Amino acid sequence: MSAITLTGARVVDPATGRDETANVVVDGGVVTEVGQGSAGLRLDVDGCVVAPGLVDLHVHLREPGSEDAETIASGTAAAALGGFTAVCPMANTAPVTDHAGVVEQVLRLAREAGHCDTYPVGAVTRGLRGEELAELGTMAALGVRCFSDDGLPVRSARVMRRALTYARTWDAIICNHAEEPTLTEDAEMNEGELSSVLGLAGWPREAEEVMVARDLILAHGLGARLHVPHVSTAGTVDLIRRAKVLGTRVTAEAAPHHFTLTDACVADYDAVYKVNPPLRTMADVDAVRGGLADGTIDAIATDHAPHAPEFKDQEWGQAPCGMLGLETALAVTLTELVRAADDAAGDLTLPQAVAALSTNPARSRDIAGHGGGIEPGAPANLVVFDPAQRWTVDATQLASRSRNSPFAGRELTGKVVHTLLRGRFTVRDGRLAG
Numbered sequence: 001m002s003a004i005t006l007t008g009a010r011v012v013d014p015a016t017g018r019d020e021t022a023n024v025v026v027d028g029g030v031v032t033e034v035g036q037g038s039a040g041l042r043l044d045v046d047g048c049v050v051a052p053g054l055v056d057l058h059v060h061l062r063e064p065g066s067e068d069a070e071t072i073a074s075g076t077a078a079a080a081l082g083g084f085t086a087v088c089p090m091a092n093t094a095p096v097t098d099h100a101g102v103v104e105q106v107l108r109l110a111r112e113a114g115h116c117d118t119y120p121v122g123a124v125t126r127g128l129r130g131e132e133l134a135e136l137g138t139m140a141a142l143g144v145r146c147f148s149d150d151g152l153p154v155r156s157a158r159v160m161r162r163a164l165t166y167a168r169t170w171d172a173i174i175c176n177h178a179e180e181p182t183l184t185e186d187a188e189m190n191e192g193e194l195s196s197v198l199g200l201a202g203w204p205r206e207a208e209e210v211m212v213a214r215d216l217i218l219a220h221g222l223g224a225r226l227h228v229p230h231v232s233t234a235g236t237v238d239l240i241r242r243a244k245v246l247g248t249r250v251t252a253e254a255a256p257h258h259f260t261l262t263d264a265c266v267a268d269y270d271a272v273y274k275v276n277p278p279l280r281t282m283a284d285v286d287a288v289r290g291g292l293a294d295g296t297i298d299a300i301a302t303d304h305a306p307h308a309p310e311f312k313d314q315e316w317g318q319a320p321c322g323m324l325g326l327e328t329a330l331a332v333t334l335t336e337l338v339r340a341a342d343d344a345a346g347d348l349t350l351p352q353a354v355a356a357l358s359t360n361p362a363r364s365r366d367i368a369g370h371g372g373g374i375e376p377g378a379p380a381n382l383v384v385f386d387p388a389q390r391w392t393v394d395a396t397q398l399a400s401r402s403r404n405s406p407f408a409g410r411e412l413t414g415k416v417v418h419t420l421l422r423g424r425f426t427v428r429d430g431r432l433a434g
């Protein structure tokens with residue numbers, strides 16, 4: 001692998017606070033210089049941003065078990081095209097990632113595919129049944145830092161408390177799908193005026209907030225680490241904000257669909273908008289944006305949830321919950337949250353957006369070598385994107401095996417040009433590298 005110099009870009013690195021125009025020289029898998037020098041192949045990326053490769057705390061890669069929807073190879077290819085160099089696949093596979101064997105399988109398949117690094121999330125409970133704890137210790141020994149039954153909540157407070165207690169042994173993190181199930185039986189969309197008009201059973205915001213409140217209390221009491229996934233309500237943002245003031249060891253993420261779309265999307269019963277937790281109201285969207293802006297919500301995570309068309313393209317009641325996100329997250333964030341030239345009207349500055357998509361998620365999950373520090377000696381895990389390029393999302397052109405993007409047909413601003421994993425192109429000129 002010979003040296004590469006990315007010339008003339010705006011280098012944005014929240015880990016070092018760097019935000020300047022410079023050349024980035026990469027050699028032998030690491031950054032060797034940030035400055036005026038150059039070596040090897042020169043790639044003119046004037047007008048682009050060079051940032052640390054993005055890190056997604058929450059994806060569903062569906063392998064093993066639902067390879068018709070996604071495989072580790074297709075999902076990590078989608079990730080690389082979206083600018084990601086690290087993703088954390090959730091445990092709701094079949095078989096469930098509740099023991100070392102599946103963790104090893106996921107790591108091996110991802111390594112073979114070579115598109116990005118994976119940090120598998122282990123299940124909290126065996127078979128996601130919410131009863132006995134999964135093999136947390138053997139998974140932790142393989143490097144698993146986070147455990148979640150995502151898709152299903154740990155409904156028992158006793159089991160949740162035990163899980164937090166065990167996880168604390170390794171200073172690992174429990175991420176509980178925040179849904180109090182007795183409040184969401186048969187629920188199909190956000191509870192509100194529109195759910196009444198549409199005749200769909202409502203999913204009250206309190207179902208999320210009650211569970212988050214319970215988990216915050218448990219984690220606080222134990223001094224254990226809690227991560228709140230896919231924050232969707234204003235009340236949840238408030239709970240986390242207050243918990244952080246109290247010193248609770250909590251981190252949180254929000255998905256692009258929850259800071260851009262509302263329950264109004266459901267009006268035509270198009271199941272592409274069916275997701276768990278559901279799309280909420282504009283007040284919730286604004287609160288989630290506020291949470292990202294003030295740091296209450298640490299990370300943007302996609303909750304990339306592919307579903308094969310034969311399942312997702314059904315009528316509302318039959319269709320599964322979930323949306324694609326990996327190939328659109330950066331552009332949706334740039335288009336919706338970061339205004340051109342960082343004008344004051346944006347919710348996030350560009351460095352804040354990069355922090356939410358890379359530096360903060362990497363730190364919150366103890367992922368070394370990703371999330372920045374673009375400086376000599378650091379692994380060259382980088383994304384180069386053009387913040388001004390417009391493109392229209394064409395669901396048929398995505399690398400994902402599934403098509404369920406809620407942003408299909410939308411024009412977005414901001415496009416990934418190159419992604420580098422340890423100095424090697426995984427994406428070059430917007431295409432998957434061979």
Ligand code: DOR
Nearest residue numbers: 060151275276305321322
């Ligand atoms: O909409 C969702 N889909 N939410 C989840 O929590 C799980 C996910 C899935 O696995 O499809």
